[in-house]
Amino acid sequence: MTESLVVLESEPIEVGGRRRTRGEVWRRLVRRPRFILSLAVIVVLIAISAFPGLFAGLFGNGDPTVCDLSDSVIGPTSGHPFGFDVQGCDVYANVIYGARASLTVGLLSTAMALVAAIVVGCVSGMYAGWPDSMLARLIDIFLGFPFLLGAVVVLTSFSTRNVLTVSVVLALFGWPTMARLMRAAVRQVRNADYVVAARGLGAGTVHILWRHVLPNTIAPVLAVATLTVGGVMVAEATLTFLGIGLQSPAISWGLQLATAQSKFGTSPHLLIFPALFLSITVLAVVTAGDALRDAFDPRST
Amino acid sequence: MTGATVRTAERRPAESEHLFEVTDLRVAFRRGQTEAVAVDGVSYHLDPGETLVLLGESGSGKSVSSLASMGLLDPPPAVAVSGSVRLAGRELLGLDDAAGSLVRGRQIAMVFQDSLSALNPCYTIGFQIIEVLRTHLGMSKRAARAHAIDLLNRVRIPDAARRVDDYPHQFSGGQRQRVMIAIAIAAEPEVLIADEPTTALDVTVQAEIMDLLADLQVERRMGMLLITHDLGVAADVADRIAVMYAGRIVEQSPAEAIYAGAAHPYTRGLLASVPRFDLPRGALAPIPGAPPSAGAFPAGCRFHPRCPLATELCRQQEPALLPVPGFERASGPVRRSACHYADEVAGVR
Numbered sequence: 154m155t156e157s158l159v160v161l162e163s164e165p166i167e168v169g170g171r172r173r174t175r176g177e178v179w180r181r182l183v184r185r186p187r188f189i190l191s192l193a194v195i196v197v198l199i200a201i202s203a204f205p206g207l208f209a210g211l212f213g214n215g216d217p218t219v220c221d222l223s224d225s226v227i228g229p230t231s232g233h234p235f236g237f238d239v240q241g242c243d244v245y246a247n248v249i250y251g252a253r254a255s256l257t258v259g260l261l262s263t264a265m266a267l268v269a270a271i272v273v274g275c276v277s278g279m280y281a282g283w284p285d286s287m288l289a290r291l292i293d294i295f296l297g298f299p300f301l302l303g304a305v306v307v308l309t310s311f312s313t314r315n316v317l318t319v320s321v322v323l324a325l326f327g328w329p330t331m332a333r334l335m336r337a338a339v340r341q342v343r344n345a346d347y348v349v350a351a352r353g354l355g356a357g358t359v360h361i362l363w364r365h366v367l368p369n370t371i372a373p374v375l376a377v378a379t380l381t382v383g384g385v386m387v388a389e390a391t392l393t394f395l396g397i398g399l400q401s402p403a404i405s406w407g408l409q410l411a412t413a414q415s416k417f418g419t420s421p422h423l424l425i426f427p428a429l430f431l432s433i434t435v436l437a438v439v440t441a442g443d444a445l446r447d448a449f450d451p452r453s454t
Numbered sequence: 455m456t457g458a459t460v461r462t463a464e465r466r467p468a469e470s471e472h473l474f475e476v477t478d479l480r481v482a483f484r485r486g487q488t489e490a491v492a493v494d495g496v497s498y499h500l501d502p503g504e505t506l507v508l509l510g511e512s513g514s515g516k517s518v519s520s521l522a523s524m525g526l527l528d529p530p531p532a533v534a535v536s537g538s539v540r541l542a543g544r545e546l547l548g549l550d551d552a553a554g555s556l557v558r559g560r561q562i563a564m565v566f567q568d569s570l571s572a573l574n575p576c577y578t579i580g581f582q583i584i585e586v587l588r589t590h591l592g593m594s595k596r597a598a599r600a601h602a603i604d605l606l607n608r609v610r611i612p613d614a615a616r617r618v619d620d621y622p623h624q625f626s627g628g629q630r631q632r633v634m635i636a637i638a639i640a641a642e643p644e645v646l647i648a649d650e651p652t653t654a655l656d657v658t659v660q661a662e663i664m665d666l667l668a669d670l671q672v673e674r675r676m677g678m679l680l681i682t683h684d685l686g687v688a689a690d691v692a693d694r695i696a697v698m699y700a701g702r703i704v705e706q707s708p709a710e711a712i713y714a715g716a717a718h719p720y721t722r723g724l725l726a727s728v729p730r731f732d733l734p735r736g737a738l739a740p741i742p743g744a745p746p747s748a749g750a751f752p753a754g755c756r757f758h759p760r761c762p763l764a765t766e767l768c769r770q771q772e773p774a775l776l777p778v779p780g781f782e783r784a785s786g787p788v789r790r791s792a793c794h795y796a797d798e799v800a801g802v803r
Contacts, residue, residue: 346572349526353566354586354637355559357551364585368576 181448188444194437202253209249217246217404226420235426239412247404248426254405255434258320259386265324266331267378273328274335274374275362279343289336295329301388308397319398323385331374331381338370345369372446379442383435390431406431471543472499473677474562474645479537481515481522483748490749493519494701495537497775500645500677505668507688507709508681509724510698511745516681519698520647523547524564525554541645560590563643565667567650569630573622579606579633580618583640590641605636609666628659632666639670645677646670652687664691685728689713697721700746700756703775707789717778717791717800719761755794767794 182188201208209215213232224241227233235244277288303326311318342348348365356364392398393407394414401408406427413423481493493515500506508516521527523539525546539546541561549557566572574582583602587593593601599618606614609632622630631651638646648667652660668691671678682688688695692709697720705718716722723741743760746752755773758764775792778800793799 346566346568347574349521350564350566350572350634350637351574353524353526353558353564355555355557355590355641357555365574365576369574 178448182444185444185448187440188448191437191440191444194433195441198252198256198434198437201249202256205250205253209246212245214243215246217242217250218402219243226416226423228420228422236420236422238409238423239416244409244422244426247409248406248430250404251406251409251427252430252434254316254399254403255386255389255407255431257316258323258389258405259382259438261316262320262323262327262385262389263378263382265320266328266381267374269324269328270331270335270374271367271371273332274370275339275366277332278336278339278370279358279362279366285336288332292329292332292336295326296333298326300326301391304388304392305395305397308392314398314400315403316399319389319392323388327381327385331377334377335370335374338373339366342366342369376442376446379445380439382438382442386431386435386438473502473542474500474679475538475540476519476523477538477540479519479522479539480535481518481527482534484534488749489534490747491751492701492748493522494751496698496701496703498679498696498703498706500679502644502677503671503675505671505678505680505691505693507692507695508679508698509683509685509688509695511683513745513747514698515701515748516698517649520564520649520679520681524558524562524647525549526558526564559586559643560641561643562645562647563638563641565631565634565638565646565648565651568654569627569634570622570654572634573630575622578619578621579625579637583618583633583637586637586640602636602640605640606633608670609633609636611636628655628663631655631659631663635663635666635670639674639676642674643676645679647679647681649681650683651680653682653684660687667691685724697724700751701748702756702792704757704792705790706775707778707791711789715800717789717796718757718793719763719799720757722799723760755792763795763799765794 206215209217212234220240220242222241224237225239226237227241228236230236233243233245235248238244238247273288273292277285277292304322307322307325308314308319311322343366345365348361351361351365389398389405390407390410393405394411396411398407399405409427410424410431413420413427417424476499477497479493479496480491482489482491484490496515496519498506498508508520510516518527522533522535523546527533527535535547537547541557544557546554546557546562573579580599580602583605584593584595584598587598587601588595591598603614603618606618611617611629611632617625622633625633631654635651646667651667652663655663664687667678667680670676678691680688680691689709695705695707695709695712696703697705697712697718699720705712705716705721707717711717712721713725716725720741723739726739727741729738741760746756746759752759753772754770755761755764755768758768761768771794773792773794773796775790776796778789778791778796789800791800
């Protein structure tokens with residue numbers, strides 16, 4: 154005990170021992186194989202979504218709309234590695250073209266929900282009093298709707314359903330979870346000493362939000378947002394499977410799963426290939442989000 | 455000073471004007487229907503180059519009064535602040551966000567108690583210093599960075615040019631406190647409030663930090679308000695000491711006068727409860743009882759339940775903070791005590 158009283162202030166305590174510059178974040182990410190792997194999958198999927206024609210033609214039958222009923226539900230053959238669907242269309246080409254709808258809905262819907270959640274969460278968290286009470290009740294009301302059921306109810310009232318409408322509806326029921334998380338994080342940070350200190354040094358509310366509150370609250374919300382991307386893609390597929398999501402002639406994994414349902418017992422390839430792509434995509438997005446959160450967290454090593 | 459003509463109406467007569475003047479400050483926290491008064495009619499002033507120590511135990515309202523005077527307490531309805539806080543003749547209470555931002559950090563700055571939580575973990579310390587320099591002094595990025603390194607050198611951070619790019623968690627506690635001080639003095643404020651700047655540090659580092667603060671204060675002619683519960687720290691640096699108890703100042707005196715002999719029984723109790731090498735073991739005399747919490751202050755003198763000298767008068771009538779007879783100086787009364795028997799207490803050793 155007595156020795157420990159004589160502590161000389163010389164060496165800095167190096168928690169984790171590393172600086173967290175932009176280069177450092179990148180190096181931390183690169184050290185994680187699961188991030189590289191998931192990132193590669195995402196990059197490939199985005200490339201597929203952007204240029205489906207390039208990938209669909211790999212096996213020589215790249216047009217998802219060239220169908221011959223005589224080929225209905227034939228399994229994988231040469232030139233058609235995933236086989237044919239009920240209408241006799243190439244499953245591989247359809248799965249490739251379907252990536253765009255799934256990814257777009259997932260990203261667009263999550264982006265909209267995230268923006269709404271950040272705005273509502275920040276306002277609610279920063280301004281205690283009536284703005285907070287109102288927004289908190291609003292969040293509670295929306296949380297009261299079950300995510301899928303709410304989307305089902307709203308979507309059935311739409312006559313035309315496309316990528317945009319489905320995204321908006323899913324965002325409408327997706328933002329409250331993130332908003333509540335954001336609000337809790339903001340409330341915690343708002344009273345942190347460094348926020349009080351920043352105010353003491355002359356920082357205004359907007360400056361404090363941008364410089365101090367957002368950087369310290371965004372990480373958990375972003376982590377949930379990546380999970381949401383996966384969840385929204387699954388929800389889109391589910392809604393489409395139930396017949397109230399995207400409609401033909403749109404091409405999406407959900408639609409393919411929906412048509413597969415009656416023939417699944419005899420022709421499992423109809424279900425397996427779209428489901429495989431959906432699962433891999435969701436897994437990649439969630440894994441990448443997890444790794445990102447770890448890398449950005451200044452408190453972890 | 456621009457805009458001085460507009461504010462002449464607000465200005466007080468020159469002879470009573472101090473650099474920093476807090477008058478009748480009152481802070482109350484509301485929880486539902488009840489109101490807890492944490493600071494009740496506190497007044498003090500500060501001149502350039504002067505150190506006033508606000509001394510008191512936990513919960514006496516010393517930190518709350520300093521936060522309130524900087525406008526850093528949450529706005530109504532959670533908190534009600536009244537009274538007056540003037541810096542160089544300008545009222546600070548009730549300034550809006552934008553106007554307050556121009557004063558805070560620029561003219562009046564604060565060093566916080568816990569440097570680890572008062573520095574943003576997401577940014578390098580250089581970034582946090584540069585931010586202040588650019589906001590308040592309008593420096594270019596390059597000039598601000600060079601100045602930030604100068605400031606770190608000034609607060610004796612070794613190898614400042616390299617450490618400027620480090621994050622708060624990479625510094626030791628004492629070094630972080632130095633960084634906090636560098637940030638606080640960056641815009642060269644006229645008044646520096648230090649809220650228990652050394653409580654989280656061990657004794658050797660404490661002394662270094664206090665030396666640094668004292669040096670900077672002399673160098674820049676800052677008025678310094680030091681908040682502490684440590685009588686030793688107060689004795690080292692104070693010009694004047696204001697002792698707080700239960701939300702009020704109970705004694706305000708030149709430092710040497712207090713250590714020579716307190717004029718309030720609470721101050722005397724504090725002095726008697728400091729361990730001393732020259733007294734036999736067991737001679738430590740703690741003040742009996744516990745301090746009242748905000749909202750549950752006793753009637754009459756707030757110290758009377760714990761005071762060995764309390765009489766019926768003390769139970770019924772609250773004493774005002776008045777000059778102590780026999781301690782007037784040519785420049786006016788400098789010793790004040792809120793005790794009915796201040797002259798007796800001050801006379802007794």
